[in-house]
Amino acid sequence: MLPFTVYFSPDVFFPQNYPLYIRSVPSQNELKFHYTVHTSLDVVEEKVSAVGKSLADQRELYLGLLYPTEDYKVYGYVTNSKVKFVIVVDSSNTSLRDNEIRSMFRKLHNSFTDVMCNPFYNPGDPILSKAFNGIVSGMMVQTS
């Protein structure tokens, strides 16, 4: 079983960091993942602000491993418009290396861009797109 959570929060539009999309496998003990993702934002914010001071333009979107816990690894990714993506994986899962995680983020980012391009989507609303959901499900199946 692979716990896996995806999360976005638009920061360009709102100061808050509320989730636009969150999904986890297995679905039991989901609350714990919510907390994990929420607390990881501390690190994301710190990293983003640290980078912002030096070189804002050529920022690497992928933030890498945010922090290790006993059971999970938390990875982060921040788009130029400060939308945050977080992936949490089981720390026993050794098949996912940095490169795999990075490409997963890139895929998510592309799909998210498609969602934003939808004229019927109102930025800031929860993401209900089937296509996006499909991409996420695909990644989850692939990695488990």
Place this chain on the structure above:
Amino acid sequence: MAGSQWELPPELCCRPMAFVALTGLDVVYNAVHRAIWDAFCANRRADRVPISFKVLPGDHEYPKCRTKRTSYEWYIPKGILKTGWMNKHLNLVPALVVLFYELDWDDPQWKEKQSECATKVEIVRTSLQGRNTKVAVVLIQKKTPLPPGEDLVASERASALCNSCDLSGKSLFVLPHTDHLVGYIIRLENAFYEHAQTYYYTEIRRVKSHKEFLNKTTHQLLFVRHQFKMAFLSELKQDTQNALKYYRAAYSLVHELRAHETNMLEIKTMAGFINYKICRLCFQHNTPLDAIAQFRKHIDLCKKKIGSAELAYEHSAWMSKQFQSFGELFDEAIKLGLTAIQTQNPGFYYQQAACYSQDRKQMAQQLCQAGMTYPSPDPLDTQSGGLDFYGQRPWRQGHQSIDPTDPEKEKMGILALQIKETDVPHSELIIALLSNAVAQFKKYKCPRMKSHLMVQMGEEYYHAKDYTKALKLLDYVMCDYRTERWWPLLTAILTTALRCAYLMASVKDYVIYCMELLGRASTLKEEQKSRIEKNLFKVLMNKVPEAEAECDPASVSAARSLWTDRMALSGSNEVMVDMQDYIPFIQCKARFQSPSFHVDQPIQLQVFLRADCPHPVSFSKLTVSLSNQEYNQWCVAESSGQDSMTLLPGKARCYDFSFVAKTEDVGKKVEMTGVEMMLGSDSGRCVFLSWRGAGGDAASTQEALQASRSSRRWGRGAEARQEPDWDSLTLQHSTMIISRVPKIRVQLCHQPPALTNEMYCISLSVQSQEEDVARDVKLTAGLKPGQEAGLGQSTHVTLDGSSVCDDNAPALLTDVPLGDLKPGEKLEKCVYMKCVSTGPRVFLFHVAYSIDTAVEGRHIVCKCHKVESPYVAGKTCMCVCVCVCVCVQFEPLERVAVDIPFLLMTDVVSSSPCPLLLSSSCLQLQTITSNTPQLQSQLQQVVLQTGECASECFCLRCPPGTSSSNTVATGQYVISWRRKSSGADSPLIQTTVSLPHVILESVPLYVYADLPSFGRVRESLPVRYHIENRTAQVQEVEIAVDPSDAFMFSGLKQPQGRQPDDASIAAA
């Protein structure tokens, strides 16, 4: 006792220091000895050698040394490390015993004293039988010793003493008891330290030498033990690098041991000890990354070594302790100057420790059934009262085989441990760890982690049944989650908080949490919401609510009786809830219909309410309070019929209020200070929901923002909907009361531009269009305030147009009473103003009156006013250009000769757009006098059109005697004028122009000719030249006349003569 089982022993955690015993000192009765002892133990700062001193009596019994084993062949070790070993080497077995003895070199009883000293040394040696402990002697002397080599007696006696005591020369010291005690002591100390180092060095060698006797099959435990001992002795020797090396070797050996259920605890305990030492030394060597790596390795290796399933909680307890002690080490290193970062700080270790403690609690709850009787005899009781080896079971000490010896005994032992575990205050431990972690995360900028841990603390308090503290913590973090808009997390916290409130029977908290859980931010399922709403209604009807799910049955029954008591209490059944801080299930948005109302209109305001709960909600009262409390009476809605005060789920409802403003409030703002809604009834329990201002709650601002974004796109969709879109409803919490619209016509008539200094007339006509008499009509006219600063001084306004006003007239006339105005009546008034300077200015005409009127059947007196602001440009009326001083030939003069007449010419050019009538003009001369007796103006009654010029000429003369070659003020030229269009009675305006200054010069000879005004052809033309000498001397003149072709010439052609002064010659 059970809690402290996991604590690391203090002898492990302290910094090992060489142990030196001092004997022969009587610190109680001997002042000198006391001073020596104090010098040893006081002020032990970091720069002094690390030794721990102890005063022992001369005949002290040191721990007995067991006979040295010559062969390990038949020896089977019973455990890894004896519990007493570390303490023995830290505090019981000295590296060096120092014997203090008072003896001067020239002591008269030298022989006796020498042998007494030898006896004392012998006693010490005997009690140290078999140990390698060094012995040293310190002679306390009263005299200062001579430099070495000079005192022959001393060196001789010293060697004699060494011989008799069987001491080497290096072990005999002299301590003169003089002024420099501390200096001597420090030197002694350093010598002791060297001895101690040698001792520990030999000890290490001795332990090392055992190795060759060991074999890998039976003596595995000894490998670990010996490495540990070598490491510990190295630490005592202050050789931390080697200590670390030995500890690391010990650590890998301990994991090579065959682990099975019976010795798992012992292995883990020892692994934990060694790991602690390694991490501690790594931090001490300032290699924190090594420490972290070692700790991670340790955790990874030990994580799966759970041991006995019946005592699985022990593993969690041990893990928790590992994390906690590492956290403490880390924290200590930070205090000594290490810098930690956000993602690597002690907080994570405390947090993980808390996490394992929670596991421990859970497992303990599963494994340890309550109600078992404690076995007798106590299997945990040992003969010595403690354990022989670290990490062993009391009932089978020293047992090292795979299977337990006695299954029955084993069972009893486990049961005893389990029963002990039930007494452990798990929650306390967890909370202590969590609060440690909170403190760390606060330091390393992790606000969300901090909130998360505080939630856990709150939940732990809830489990520990300390509901007050739980609520306090949960309430504190709730608002963080509310502003972060993480609804699932907020809902989870609220659910716990609701349970607490229920179990405490705290009505207000219960109501608040119910309301928020019913609200739109809650992610609870519909049936749960429905249950909560029913409970809320029960509370409102003063009944006991149903118990929350997942509560402890015992606590529920206690809570039920609490609730019953609370309900029985009369009074205090009103609860005020401030809604703005929450996201409650009833939303409120209030607004004034318009941002401003005229005083003769009723003020309308609307309150929109919406319920998000699954069942309809009825309320009994709705009030709006306003900044002027007199209006509050009009803004109350009370339930009369059932229907009107019921909110249907998901439907917005609007309540309209209207009232008439007071005339005193014209120009003031009316604000909503709050909206209050009463749930429940007086018979049951009332809950007042109050919103500050015009409603809204913790989430509504964000929703409005979101709605505004979507309505921009979906504007057409919103129009199509019947109901107003709730999210896009905006609050309008204040309105201005403005005065009634005036029904009068104010007209201004004037002819711009205004000319400088002119009495400019603006005629004002006021016509009433009211249906009633306008009373107290008042006019305020003049310069509009707030323009350029200087304009106030250069503008004057008056009502009196008959004469030119002076500079005292004000710039603004205020409240000129104009009397009453009947319907349709017209009133006219002229206002005159005078502008002294040019430039544009704005005037203000303000007509105010009062009138009786009725609004919604109420008579009020309204004050109305109308404002007109004409724009007037001040303009120069005319340009007076003076071409001064022309001679008779009308050529401009640069200088004026004294006492010679000259002409002054003036040009008056009109730049006014309307024709001007010049009434008169005159010269006001100063030095210069007129050549003609009567100066008559040549410009009387001249009309000048735009751009036309009027010229005038005066003949002037500068009187003799004025000092020459000087500039002289000529005088002023005054023109009186008025507009041609103005009446004959209107005042004349005087414009004064200063004439230019002239330069005077005196002429020595003045020649002028008398010529007839005309001559006839062929007739003689008599010309007479006057030559005047103006000087005081006689002048010689020669006159030559040049003939002209047009004239024939008669008379003297070349007269010559002497000119007396002031005589004139006439030539014809």
